[in-house]
Amino acid sequence: MSTPPAPPVALITGASSGIGAALARELAGRGYRLVLVARRIERLTALATEVGGEAAALPLACDVRDRAAVERVAAVALDRWGRLDLLVLNAGVGGPTPFPDFDMETATRVVETNLMGALQWLAPCLPPLTAAGGTVVAISSLAGRFGSPKSPVYSASKAALSTLFEGMRVACRELPITVLTVEPGWVVTEMTAKMGRLPFAVSAEAAAGRIAEAVAHRRTRLAFPRPAGWLIAVVGRLPAAWRERLLRLRDRR
């Protein structure tokens, strides 16, 4: 009798809440073994227990801004399961950074988490991902398609993440690895809890389902929900002066 193939392994950053936690549940249901990464270890441990305990999930505390910690955690994860099929770079923070009262502390946290906190996983994880013919996913944002007047640094961090992944996708086109950029619109999570009305918002579970399907079909780009994606695409094609006029109207609200 032949032995069944080993289950695929996914490492998810920012797995302690929102999209990351919902994706962990979704992937566990699809037969993945999980490495759950975030700072709030008690939440990761509870989630690991929920999806099947030690045999199914490994919770690891890590601040993704800390490069040495990222490299250590990547090594522990690889040692535990011996392979990596899916890396989801999801950890992220928002925060208002309006001008002219510019808050450099918030700005630094946003860039270090959303950009460096994703970039730092690539060196230790791309070799095992390529060996497994796997997928690397960036959870970017539709907010990266334009400069948000209220959170321009968040927009900039997500624009940088999206262009990083676009370049990597082209550079890695001959390699057995899929490079997927995900651009959600509004998703109902802790990050958006205090934001009031969220046009076209979807649940974290719905977002997780869309992301898991995109991974399963080896897609390279995903923007959702569709109406928000279309709207942003149309706005993106406007002449720059018209686009800025629209952003000014939005900023007044």
Ligand SMILES: NC(=O)c1ccc[n+]([C@@H]2O[C@H](COP(=O)([O-])OP(=O)(O)OC[C@H]3O[C@@H](n4cnc5c(N)ncnc54)[C@H](OP(=O)(O)O)[C@@H]3O)[C@@H](O)[C@H]2O)c1
């Ligand atoms: N919600 C939306 O509308 C929306 C839209 C577009 C894109 N996104 C993106 O989706 C991703 C997930 O966000 P979410 O909406 O699910 O928000 P969330 O519920 O606040 O989740 C953010 C996750 O990131 C983790 N995280 C933050 N800073 C970290 C750090 N320094 N080190 C390690 N982990 C860190 C948090 O865990 P700990 O606090 O435990 O460390 C948490 O698990 C983010 O990249 C966000 O930018 C969200």
